[in-house]
Amino acid sequence: MPSVHIHTSLKERQREQREQLILQVAEEVLLEKGYYETSMEEIAVRVGISKGTIYLHFRGKDELIAAILQRDLRLILDNLDTVIAQYTTARTKFEALLTFLNNGLLCKNSQLLSSIYNGVDIQRKLKEQSSFVREVIEFLFVHITRIVEEGKKAGEITTTIATPVIARTFLALITPRSYDALLQQKYHTSMNSDETIQQIGKIFFEGITNKK
Template sequence: MKVPEHRSLKEKQRLEREELILQVAQDVVLEKGYRDTSMDEIAARVGIAKGTLYLHFAKKEDLMFAFFEREMQKILQAIEQQPVAAEMSAQAKLESIVSIMHKDPSGKRANLLFILFNSEDFKIALQQKSLDTLQRISDKVMAYLEEGKARGEFDPDIPTGILLNSFFSVLSPRSHRRLFQEEGYTREEVMFCVQKIFFRGIAKRSS
């Protein structure tokens, strides 16, 4: 995380430590899962006292919220800042969002988000707390789907809400985690095929 020059040294150190905490927490959750991750271990791995960790995050849930919101904000900012030409098809715009969602060569982000989304005692609160960010991402996808219908690219008889749900269900990195980890496919191979299936399936049929 690059810290603006005008910040005080103390503030820079605080932000740098917070970034390190988030990175270490990510590694611990990936190793042990959400339930078995402890604040004690995170503090020990960072090399700080547990009390110092609590100055940044009052509890484990707050730490995970911070990580999740940070990653969602990165995705949202990339989506909102990407150059979109007027002549681009709606499909091309949606494909660019898929590319942003999968822009994580290590696969760590996708794996961690998968763990958090599938933690029964956490995912509902997680989604509620980040509702605004998630809604803004969904709104952008929804707008492109509606645009595709209006342009005659997508089947107008399929409700947009179903298209939206299918988009995230089919094209989310977490949906294909097993293929990456167990079947040996690369992310590029999987997403090429999955996007082909999705966009062919929602395409408007010629009369």
């Protein structure tokens, strides 16, 4: 019996490894060609498996993108505390959070995130996972709220604005849809991603009015 258990565990690990490889290759092809030009057959060829094998893991491109997004959001959940803990002030924590989200999710997957918003099938698939998306948003909200409260106690952040308002405003600033439009230069901006992040931070920390 022990040998059966070991054999089953090995098969499960192999399945998980193959699934991660499919996601990695699918992400590369999707970013290279876009949602509509990507085929499950090409993904299978690049992975080195049959198209039928892919369908054992994912039922279509919309499910692949949802899985890629969920994987990246999991990375945020797993690493956010470590990133924030390296800094001591509210501003440096917020700046680190902006950079972390930019490098780990928004910048790398801006084209992919754009596909998520434009694809009807993908939107349907994400609605099926809405509880997980809400979990991530609330996770971020809790952490941002904590930073704001710490900043208020330290005198870094004004107490005249309610903490939930500040937290939700920060979340709105990093909404992938508007951020993606900036990176794709739809509004005639010539900034790169780092410059965009710096200016988003400037709006959040300093506002847009001239100081008298």
